[in-house]
Amino acid sequence: MENVVELKDKKYPELLKKIKGAPKKLYYKGNWEDIFSAEGGPASGGKNCLAVVGSRRLTSYGRRMTQLLVSEIAASGITIVSGFMYGGDEAAHQATVEVGGRTIAVMPCGIDLIHPEYQEELYQKILDNRGLILSEFEGNFPPALWTYPKRDRIVAGLSQAVLVVEAGLVSGTFITVKHARSFGRKVFAVPGPLTSEVSKGTAQMIKEGAEIVTEAKDVLKYFKLDSCLAGPSNSIGAMIKMSDQEKKIMENLKREPLEADGLARALSLPVSKISADLSLMQIKGFIKQEGNKYYVQ
Amino acid sequence: MLVKVASAANLGLETIKVDVEVHLANRGLPGFEIVGLPDKAVDESKERVRAAILSSGIEFPAKKIIVNLAPADIPKEGSFYDLPIALGILKSVLPFSLPEKSLFFGELSLDGSLRHTRGAFLLALFAQEAGFENLFVPKDSANEASVIKGIKVYPVENLFELTNHFLGRKLITPAIFKKSEIDERLPAPAEFDMKEILGQEQAKRAMEIAASGSHNIIMIGSPGSGKTMLARALPGILPPLSEEESLEVTKLYSATGNIPPGGSLVTNRQFRAPxxxxxxxGLIGGGTRPQPGEISLAHRGVLFLDEFNEFPRSVMEALRQPLEDGHLTISRSRERVEYPADFMLVASANPCPCGYLNHPKKNCVCSPRQIRKYQKRISGPILDRxxxxxxxQPVDVEEFSENQKASEFLESSEKIRKRVALAREIQLKRFKKENIYSGQDARYINCYTNAQMKNSHIKKYCQLTKEVEQLLKQAGLKFQLSARSYMKMIKVARTIADLDGAGDIGIIHMAEALQYRPKIYEDV
Structure with missing residues (x-):
């Protein structure tokens, strides 16, 4: 069976149909019915779609924020749309499939290609979680410089809103946001440190009217949904069981993610004294290491 | 007239006796031939010997001279047959007799003096084992040979002096071993002291652990973050070689001619940075006449491979077996040579092609594909070892000028070295019973450090309590450790416990060891 949906078809996504220059044909792999079913369902007509985009050069902060926000949003029933590129896109897809959420990957190439090919595992995971792979290009159409902005227009067109995690001042993410604005879709942006190149773009978007996002609720409110997660996990209970030194480590990490050296300096302890604690806390799941820095889980 | 003079040949680290037979025929045209598979250097000895004898004021016999190096089927190389050949000729001219049970060895200069010759230490070892009593070597090599007890080592300055000795005119006094200052300078002392390196507390701690247990270590970091500096500071925290280790290393250095004139024992751990x-x-060893490579020269010391993933793949993979076994066999059609190569590998690498992955200030410009490709250059089996x-992480220098507290942590290399030495002593005691073979044979590498432990040793000396085992299992799941990594973690935890002076491996030791598990490159 050829998996194609044409513009005139009934099951063609409503939101996408509205945009100027909507793709005439959409090739897909995976589960069309669940996501774009015309009659009801959890996401009827693809109305609960959120595009999540971010820089290809996602920082560890960006990855962390994507994970925090997207896992909660996706778990609440929103379908996450993104472009399957490495960096921000990959993080968004990854976070979604980790909580078993549904996600749509819009490819910049023919439907039979996996691009970038080393993300095959993620590709499979998306399909396993009843997600969808989508493209307006057929067969083995190779990705080219001009196909990316075209892909971006579909990402924006499919979604009610766009969430930007990190973006440089000159980046593909801006193209998606530009499309979203012209289609009249909402833009959310995650603030970040202004010293970082990839937070300058999001700051610019906020200046231009994007809504600032500090927690998943900000986005969920727009979709008129409640968070499925009941507040922060029982971290207070866990704190009681911690030793004094572990508590001190937590306090410092809550203020600012640090690497082992920085933490040792902040606590005025030799690194050999805190190394054991760091490993143990990591195993217990209190903290997490990413890009050599430790974060509070 | 036939004269026999005893000498020896070094094949790798083994020494065999070579009889230098000199035959002078009164009949036939005057000439000079050397037979017995001489190489170019041995063959050229004819010219050196002739000139040296003439320079010593003795007439060169105008006879047909044949020199045979027996056994004739083993290839002979090197310049050290000069002295026995010259003596063989001299004996037929001058009225002296050679002392019994004597070995001769040395390269001649055209003016009749003897030059520093490689392998004197090995020769002395052989002389002792084979029951020789006297050893005649060049003066510059005498200190090296005199380390071995039980034989008389005669330092010979020149041919003339030696003939006087045999003629009883003026005797040469045997050399007495004295520690030379030259040895202390080999290798050059560490370029940096650990206290000169700001920050990098975790890396320094890792260096301390690595030095204590002779563990292999890899440092991954951006350019300018201080990887090379840390490695260069490492010799400063290494304890000196033990007596047995020193003999092992000296053999290798003597065989390769790396002992300077007047030098004797190698007492410091070597730091090789090819x-x-x-x-x-060059790195592993080999050649038509198998020579030890850098890994053998780093025996009981450090092999520092900077920019590890720039090394050719084949070279890197060749490290695998010696890393595991601590020695290697080089096989050629004619011969098979064993060299010890028990070294501590210190490798450094960048995290990605541009070098700035996870850099706090600079942005990385590499795509994930490039990063993967770059990281894959170091193979899994190597990383596993x-x-x-x-x-x-690069250090923020400004932070240190403001933060006085940070400077309090700076420890001098000397202080760290003391802790390392203590930990090594504990290990020496632990493995004393394991060393049933003598340190003389390259094939049996003695176990001195935790890193060398085989699985049977781990079972015996690293009994884990239930809690520690539980922790390791949990960590194995959480961090996806391979079976080999498990063993490595136990070894490292053992060293940390030794640094702590603890008898058993505790939770804190294992937890600290887990900090140094494979991280960035783990999915390669």
Whole structure:
């Protein structure tokens, strides 16, 4: 069976149909019915779609924020749309499939290609979680410089809103946001440190009217949904069981993610004294290491 | 007239006796031939011997001279047959007799003096084992040979002096071993002291652990983060070689001619840092006459491979077997040579092609594909053989000028070295019973450090309590450790416990060891 949906078809996504220059044909792999079913369902007509985009050069902060926000949003029933590129896109897809959420990957190439090919595992995971792979290009159409902005227009067109995690001042993410604005879709942006190149773009978007996002609720409110997660996990209970030194480590990490050296300096302890604690806390799941820095889980 | 003079040949680290037979025929045209598979250097000895004898004021006999190096089927190389050949000729001219049970060895200069010759230490060892009593070597090599007790080592300055000795005119006094200052300078002392390196507390701690247990270590970090500096500071925290280790290393250095004139024992741990353009033979050893490579010269010391993933793949993979076994056999059609190569590998690498992955200030410009490709240059099996993995973050110098507290942590190399030496002593005691073989044979590498432990040793000396085992299992699941990594973690934890002076491996030791598990490169 050829998996194609044409513009005139009934099951063609409503939101996408509205945009100027909507793709005439959409090739897909995976589960069309669940996501774009015309009659009801959890996401009827693809109305609960959120595009999540971010820089290809996602920082560890960006990855962390994507994970925090997207896992909660996706778990609440929103379908996450993104472009399957490495960096921000990959993080968004990854976070979604980790909580078993549904996600749509819009490819910049023919439907039979996996691009970038080393993300095959993620590709499979998306399909396993009843997600969808989508493209307006057929067969083995190779990705080219001009196909990316075209892909971006579909990402924006499919979604009610766009969430930007990190973006440089000159980046593909801006193209998606530009499309979203012209289609009249909402833009959310995650603030970040202004010293970082990839937070300058999001700051610019906020200046231009994007809504600032500090927690998943900000986005969920727009979709008129409640968070499925009941507040922060029982971290207070866990704190009681911690030793004094572990508590001190937590306090410092809550203020600012640090690497082992920085933490040792902040606590005025030799690194050999805190190394054991760091490993143990990591195993217990209190903290997490990413890009050599430790974060509070 | 036939004269026999005893000498020896070094094949790798083994020495065999070579009889130098000199025959002078009164009939036939005057000439000079050497037979017995001489190489170019041995063959040229004819000219050196002739000139040296003439320079010593003795007439060169105008006879047909045949020199045979027996056994005749083993290839002879090197310049050290000069002295026995010259003596054989001299004996037929001058009225002296050679002392019994004597070995002769040395290269002649055209003016009749003897030059420093490689392998004197090995020769002395052989002389002792084979029951020789006297050893005549060049003066510059005498200190090296006199380390071995039980034989008389005669330092010979020149041919003239030696003939006087045999004629009883003026006797040469045997050399007495004295520790030379030259040895202390080999290798050059550490370029940096650990206290000169700001920050990098975790990396320094990892270095301390690595030095204590002779663990292999890899440092991954951006350019300018201080990887090379840390490695260069490492010799400063290494304890000196033990007596047995020192003999092992001296053998290798003597065989390769790396002992300077007047030098004797190698007492310091060697630090070898070959450039990444080094050939496989240069690094591992080999050649038509198998020579030890850098890994053998780093025996009981440190092999520092900077920019590890710039080394050719074949060279890197060749490290696998010696890393595991601590020695290697080089096989050629004619001969088979064993060299010890029990070294501590210190490798450094960048995290990605541009070098700035996870850099706090600079942005990385590499795509994930490039990063993968770059990281894959170091193969899994090699990474699996490295015990400690450290990520090095660049240090913010400004932070240190403001933060006085940070400077309090700076420890001098000397202080760290004392702790390392203590930990090594504990290990020496532990493995004393394991060393049933004598240290003389390259094939049996003695176990001195935790890193060398085989699985049977781990079972015996690293009994884990239930809690520690539980922790390790949990960590194995959480961090996806391979079976080999498990063993590595136990070894490292053992060393940390030794540094702590603890008898058993505790939770804190294992937890600290887990900090140095494979990190960035783990999915390669």
């Amino acid at each position: 450039h990444h353009t080094a050939s496989q033979v 490295i015990d400690l993995h450290v990520v090095i």
